[in-house]
Amino acid sequence: MTNTTLKSTGFYSESPRSGILGWLLSTDHKRIGILYLGCIVAMFLVAMCLGLALRLELIAPGPTIMGPQTYNATFTVHGIIMIFLFIIPSIPAAFGNLVLPIQLGARDVSFPKLNLVSWYCYIIGAILAISAVFSGGGAPDTGWTFYVPFSTQTTTNVNLAVTGALMLGFSSMLTGINFVTTIHRLRAEGMGWGRLPMFVWTLYSTAWIQILATPMLGITLILIVLERVFGAGLFDAARGGDPILYQHLFWIYSHPAVYIMILPGMGVISEIIPTFSRKPLFGYWAMAVSSLTIAFAGSLVWAHHMYASGMSDFAILIFSFLTFIVAIPSAIKIFNWVSTLYKGSIQLAPPMLHSLAFIFNFAIGGLGGLALGAAASDIHLHDTTFVVGHFHYTMFGGTGFAFFAALHYWLPKFTGRMYNHKIAVISWALVFVGFNVTYMAMQAVGVQGMPRRYYDYLPEFQTLNVVSTVGSWVLAVGLIIMFVNLWNGIRRGGLVGQNPWGSATLEWTVPSPPPMENFGEEDPIVTKGPYNYKGVVADEY
């Protein structure tokens, strides 16, 4: 650890306005990215504490630390915060904003003011969602899915939470519009579609889902609020409505949303694995096209959440088949990452370790997804903790680890300082082990038949629940060490040059931290691909 000061503080000091307003009114993509990053990490820590409380409640049958109503509210708020305030904006809004324009060779996104507006939408959504916990009839207890008829009848504060989710959807949609336009219009000279870094390709696919699917969430949530206000019976079978239709509308957005969550994570991994293998990404076009395929095919599979809702067998057959199709591009990605590693000169730096953990976790989560996508096994596994374990393997083991990888990979770029590698590796090991113990035990007890969202359970499920809870403690310790280490690195870490990892994408050709407008006077001209490491040398740090 050194106390040397940065030679140049880049976008931290260059701003038309000074002080706090320079941040709150800034349209610079890097400043907005940092704002997002701070909020997102804070939200993650809050929801993590709620998750720990849930696990602690489940350490023994019967009430241990909370009653049933509190438990319902806790898992609902954990879900709402983790989904809408952490995972969906995590990589696209935070790292997308920080990195995307620089990777394209642009000075900012296409609509900088709109970018700031979407951050404010995020903040308003966050405030609404959190105030829903403390006001009105109490914290919402519907689960993050807001299923009718319960969500239109419960006396808890669903209206505020739903309005919050609506604002967050709006924020996500505006970011999507901004990114698609930016990628089409602001590529630097020489930055053809075949030279886009894979992170840009995945953000592009993600942005399309954000544009095409999020409005469906918007209308669904608007209808819930209208239903609660007017009591019209829109989803009430006795009054001409249809409760199953709500589930369809909800999942038409919310299933594609899981690809909003995972695709940018895959992009991060596709940046890190070639860098630390010193090899070009294997199968560039296969990777690019598979991102678009996941986005497209993933939009057609929503009803696999509803096999037990009384759909026709024919519909189940179709949706099951389509679900299996999504596995193909996902598997292409996994095989291509492994092929990139093959005979590479692998450096096990912290970002790389998180990426390798991503591949391991995501393979387990993905295969578990097939067990749920097949109707026969889903009928048994539906609404058990296996489902909870499965989506934590993909969302946390996948996107979460990709987010940590991105933090370890790009934070030195945007702060100009390096964290302690030894502690980073220790925290990675704790997180990795703790994660797998927690959620593997959860999956196992789910196969035995433990239902999800229950605060009480039969005595025979206790052993695995205790294992899972102990795992959650290891996980929490690892996460705390990781965040403290990163924080210390930001404050006091050793200085890094412009390219500490020896990466070949454009953000590593500008100073760390990058200056305002990124590229000085001259716009960059791109002459080689994003994974061409010939002549690229890593700076010492």
Place this chain on the structure above:
Amino acid sequence: MSIEHRDDTGARFGMWLFLYTEVILFSGLFILYAVALAKYPDQFAEASHKLNIYFGTINTIVLLTSSLTIALAITAIQRNKIKQTLTLCIITIVLAVVFLINKYFEWAAEIGHGIYPGSDYLAELGPGITAFFNLYYFTAGLHGVHILIGGTLIAVVAAMIAKGKVTSDRYTLLENSALYWHLVDLVWIFLFPLYYLIL
């Protein structure tokens, strides 16, 4: 130090992306309509006859005319006829207000008959008719909100034209507002036959 960046094509491109999202927002309601229609075809026809077709027709004519005036406003600003542009924008806004006033009378009459979401009278008429009127109110209501937003947008742009911030060689903002207005018009073009005409 900021380098002047201007990308009119990009701005229009972004606007079109936004219009896609609006189409999908309304499509959720159209899906609900399609499902309910398949379930209760006879009740839907019966409920449709309770709507006053004159109000609907007048509003259709009003909106189509307003789409014409805003399109003419773009041609006017391209020819640098600022006063004419402003007049056409104001006519568009007036037509939007006429639409909303018309809507107010139409809804007031229906609510006077006891037809509104959650009313006891509707509950007596049965599930099919309830579903029709719920969707009618929510779709037309959402459309009305869009009329308000679109009218406000055009008013803001008109003020900017008057101040000289939107000019004959920098009029993308007016173009984008007009695109939005056309979308609002287009949604009504689907709403009108579905609720008033074809059943």
